Amino acid sequence: MARKVLFILFLMLISSGVYCCDCSEKPSIKENWELASQVFIGKVIKIDSSLYSEYGQKMYSYTVKISKTYKDEVFKEQYFRTILGVNMGSCDYYFENGKEYLIYAKKDHNSLGCSICSRTNLLQNIQSDELKLLDELYRKSRKNRNGIQIIQFQNNIQYQIDLVKNSFEEKLKRKDMIIYVLSALNFILIFLLILVFFKNKRIFKSGNESNFDSK
Known part of the structure; x- marks a missing residue:
């Protein structure tokens, strides 16, 4: 009987490890900026929780309005982005409606994804030094485009x-x-x-x- 209990506990530990996301250390600002497809400050204005993945997992669709970008261009009247996240203990970041974030997003098909292992956080928790460095990285990236800039x-x-x-x-x-x-x-x-x-x-x-x- 004791062996059966230990075996069940062992299986539970394995299964919990599958769904648990372990972020031992967050990347540096520069590393995360380089890895991300888009980096911006945005406010979550809508959350849709009626979606499900192909495996039946509950999904969340976050509509974010960008106020400032640090990577990639934001064209006129194209300030909104959709970020998708999966429930069930995944590594996807969970956003709260009405709050403003600094977001390091990765392109995922026609939408964006965001991991809790990134430097994404509430804007109020972000240090000013991080925003200054992101400004510098953004300016350098624009200069490296050989002077060709698409306005819109x-x-x-x-x-x-x-x-x-x-x-x-x-x-x-x-x-x-x-x-x-x-x-x-x-x-x-x-x-x-x-x-x-x-x-x-x-x-x-x-x-x-x-x-x-x-x-």
Whole structure:
């Protein structure tokens, strides 16, 4: 009986370890900034808890309004982001409605995710030194863009058109490269055939001359 109890306790410990998220140490400000897709200050204005994952886990959808960005651009009238989180003891950060946070978010398909292992926290708990360093990182990242800055997208349709256009141009470049390579190969092949032809011609000629001399 005692063995059965110990075995059950052992299984419970294993299962709890599966769902428990252990964050031994949070990354530095610079490390977290580099790992994140977007870093910003935002206020949670809506929480939807009626969602479920593909495995039946309860999910939370947080609508966040950005007031300041430290990584990635925030275009005009595009201040809102959706952050998805899963319940059941996952590593996902749990936000409270109406509160303002400094958020280190990672892109997850068409939405964002946020881990409790990141430096994400209530804005009131963030030290001013962290915000100053984030400002510096953001300014440096903008300078490293070779002076090219997109001020805003005209609309989402134009953005999609530009993506398709760029993709088409890349395909044309690859097609041109293939044509150049094939042309070069054809030239080399023709050159080799000419060499073989003249070589065989010389061999044939020398063979006829030797036969003539033997006669």
